[in-house]
Amino acid sequence: MSELNEFSRLIGALYDAPLDDARWRDVTMMIADFFDTHSCALQVRSEQGALLLGSTDNVSPDLARQYAEYYYQYDEWAREATLYPLDTVYFGNEIVADSVLERSECYDFMRAADMAQVVGGALALGGNEVGIIGVHRGWHAAAFDGTDRRKMQLLFPHLQRALAMRSAFRRHEIRRSMTEAALDKLAIAVLLVDRAGRIIHSNRAAVEMLRRENGLFASSSFVRAASPATTQALLRLIDRACNAGTQPSINEPVGALAIERAGMRPLSVLVAPIRRDDAAVASSERIAMLIVRAPEENDARRNDTLRALFGFTATEAALAGALADGLTLSDIAARHRVTLNTVRSQLKAVLRKSDTAKQSELVALVLRQTTGYMP
Structure with missing residues (x-):
């Protein structure tokens, strides 16, 4: 040779x-x-x-x-x-x-x-x-x-x-392994998906949630909802998050969605971008993160945390938590059988006590303090 x-x-x-x-x-x-x-x-x-x-x-x-x-x-x-x-x-x-x-x-x-x-x-x-x-x-x-x-x-x-x-x-x-280990410690379900909804990673809580096939499930490794219309709405949010993830300065949630379940309160799904330059994500694809809450699992614990941190009343803590779950002010008013003006008044108090200026900032703050998500 x-x-x-x-x-x-x-x-x-x-x-x-x-x-x-x-x-x-x-x-x-x-x-x-x-x-x-x-x-x-x-x-x-x-x-x-x-x-x-x-x-x-x-x-x-x-x-x-x-x-x-x-x-x-x-x-x-x-x-x-x-x-x-x-x-x-x-x-x-x-x-x-x-x-x-x-x-x-x-x-x-x-x-x-x-x-x-x-x-x-x-x-x-x-x-x-x-x-x-x-x-x-x-x-x-x-x-x-x-x-x-x-x-x-x-x-x-x-x-x-x-x-x-x-x-x-x-x-x-090493960074990816640490990220996955940290996600597995969360009680809340977290999934990383590509633009088509293909599941790239799911933590332990998400694996268990998908296994129950009530609200969200995995179909050939793609996350799907029971209703085709809800699936399409979820995919639209995922698409927005993937587009936002190409911009280094954007890391805030792009939206939330309530996912209906049989015989239970809806799941709340927050959709957020993962920045392309995040070195903990081992993929060159555009990635979105889904944070999924089952309200029955930790409402009380979350509300206690919010009351301790911000001095909310029980009603104010429940309002902040419901907004983080993706509910609108009208949804909250209907659930508690109060007027929309009453809920708006409560929101003003919540914004003041939490030192936030708008609803999206409040939602991000609640998520940081109760799920570990850092927008």
Whole structure:
């Protein structure tokens, strides 16, 4: 195989590896072959320590474990590489004298792995992470030369991008996992859906709600209401939220909807955008969030919370909660058999006590305080 073809295969493998850490070992084997040697190691270092991503067969599983548990702290060459200018190729003896290495704690590891000389360097990956590559030759091999330095210089930008991609994927995965775990802790049902209503994620409360198939249900992974007309109304709100999610400054609810249920009070569904630049959402699609309340489940708890926070009367707390459920002032007046003027008067008191200027601000405030939703 020509050197150009070998390099092309190596670059292809590099850009595949960020998707699966198990592939980094194959990458190190290919890099070692590219340098016509037996040894290569890749690691990522941060304030939390060192992670040996991949290494060639001269680093046995037991040696790799020893390095991860102990020797990484005393790896003089790796440490010095992070202190010198990053993204620069070095020979090992340019930054650490051989006599220093021979006295270091890591020398036993290097002898066991037959790592007498090295070419490589440290790469800035963003955040507090640094990638380190070392390609090694043994005690009886020819020394690295200018050709090897040029090869490493060709490899560096590709390796840096691949390792940076891996770091970005891992940060995103951690944030997504934390988001999903937080949603699962909520007693209220939360669904993330695309423009067509396809369910991308549902927390535990939402899974249980959909399982009951009363009001909302999942049909081939799409959220639907029992009534086609209600489904269409919900999809219109979802569409509005998806459009709003493309605008970084907009993260407020676009509307609410009451979903009729058999033999029970309606579900209230609040529809809000998820901004496209929200890194906790692992999708390039336009996404909407549905916050679904079953009023019988926590009306009393919510009203107690609102009374404690804002000094509402019981009637005022019930009014604020009903508005957050998507009811109109007319709906509330009819439910309690009072005049619309009476409800409007109560609303003025609620706005004053909550220090909000309009109904939409009040609804957002109630949701923040009682569901954890942060518009």
